[in-house]
Amino acid sequence: MNKPTRERKLDLEHKVFKSFEECHFQKSDLSDEALFVLKMAEGSVVSLPLKAVCKEFGIDPDSNDGELIGLVDKSLDFVNVLRPGDNLPLEVLTGEASWDVDEDHRAIAYNRLTMQLVTWMSGNEELITDPEQLMQIAEDPATKKKINQAFDEVADKLNIGRENREEVVNLVHQVAEELSYVETLRDKYRNVKKIDRKLQELRRIYAHEKGVLETVTQVIRLIDDAMKKFETSFDEIDANTGEIMSVLRNFTTQRQYIRNKRDDLYRRLRAWEPLFERWDTMELERGAPAVRLVRDTYQFLAPRFMKVKEWLMMTKVQDGIAAGQSFKNEDERMGALKGKMMQW
Secondary structure, three states: OOOOOOEHHHHHOOHHHHHHHHOEEEEEOOOEEEEEEEEOOOOOOOEEEEEHHHHOOOOOOOOOOHHHHHHHHHHHOOOEEEOOEEEEEHHOOOOOOOOOOOOHHHHHHHHHHHHHHHHHHHOOOOOOOOOHHHHHHHHHHHHHHHHHHHHHHHHHHHHOOOHHHHHHHHHHHHHHHHHHHHHHHHHHHHHHHHHHHHHHHHHHHHOOHHHHHHHHHHEEEEEHHHHHHHHHHHHHHHHHHHHHHHHOOOOHHHHHHHHHHHHHHHHHOOHHHHHHHHHHOOOOOOOHHHHHHHHHHHHHHHHHHOOOOOOOOOOOOOOOOOOOOOOOOOHHHHHHHHHHHOOO
């Protein structure tokens, strides 16, 4: 079986992807679908649904371009913009993360696992996720001695042999590396909780202004739903990696599970980034900037967490280009496409 490649460029062959000096792919802010964005000769910018472009030009899903287009849609969960010729992110090639973690989060993940090993050895396995508590316990000399003993016992349980305990150490480090990304995202999620705390303060500030107070209260309800969903995801990861021996015995399966959950959390938190920046610098005082940010936060949260069957959105760009026309060749089709875009 061939190993997945760590590098692949978005080398598209169809003329439609090569006929414009400036073009790229990005996700729609409204519908989350992939768009083909073109800059026309006169400077105007046109955004087309990528699925509609592929349908109109008969791009076979099983062709090289079709396969790459499928990867474009997935890649845009991890990068804002993708241009022809760019490298595709690692998530869609190898399953690895294309973003980095720092040594602090690696240490948190490693300490978490070693504490699981120590408590497993005592017969009462415990999962600790609080960073300060983990660091305090891990730095205790008595704990370090127990960790070494635990590595020996794990080597016995896995039938590796204590003389090969280094294999256990390496395995624990591999698991820790995967979980370090989850710890980074757990830390980033705290920004959502910070927004909630600031909203609670704004509710106090606007207690006697009914119009603003109602909006703030609605946003607090929505962000409460958002936090519950995030915390459920973290709880599921903790529950599924809470038995250290099971994780070590089934590392390949567990790694795939962790990566799937990591990618899901990353996609969801990534959408919050603009709000994190704005709320971080927001002064908690009465005024137009605070009201504007509350309303923008509502617009972000409502389609994602509002408890209704459907959320009405702006009408999408029509599905299809120059529908009903027939063309003699690709050049004629390209001309019709450019003409249509000139009209738009």
